[in-house]
Amino acid sequence: MPEPDDRLRNLGPKSRAWLAEIGITDIDALREIGAVEAYARLRFQFGRSISRNMLHALAGAIADQDWRLLSAEHKAELDAAVAQRLAGA
Template sequence: MRLEDMRNLGPKSGEWLERVGIVDPGQLAELGAVEAYRRLRDAGIPGLSLNALWAMEGAIEDVDWRLIPAGRKRELLAELDEG
């Protein structure tokens, strides 16, 4: 499976992730959505928003990003702030 074949991700997301060295779904799952988002943010990816964080979390969990509970989103943001 390719990154862009994961739920919530598409060609653009796959390209962004590959630009920061994340090349397959297993690697994304191992790093986690927050670390992947940090790498994208640090790389200065234009147009990056928190929707990318939700999309990656949903991709890892295989759920629609819109169904991620508010509590989980708060946890992700707290983890992001820690780094």
């Protein structure tokens, strides 16, 4: 398994290791799959140990910004998209 990219913004070693376990090892792979799908796959693999903060961190990594700077509206859109995605899983 490839080593996770330590330059993924907002994501510490444990989060990067989780992503690597589902096949996401760099920002390009994360961008390709998107924050919502990556989060859904993480939840499927690791259950409730994956929090909504992870969803926001993933979106921040894709945008190359601190996840805490995402607007409340953007976070709400992400949360709604995840709820819909998980309901269909």
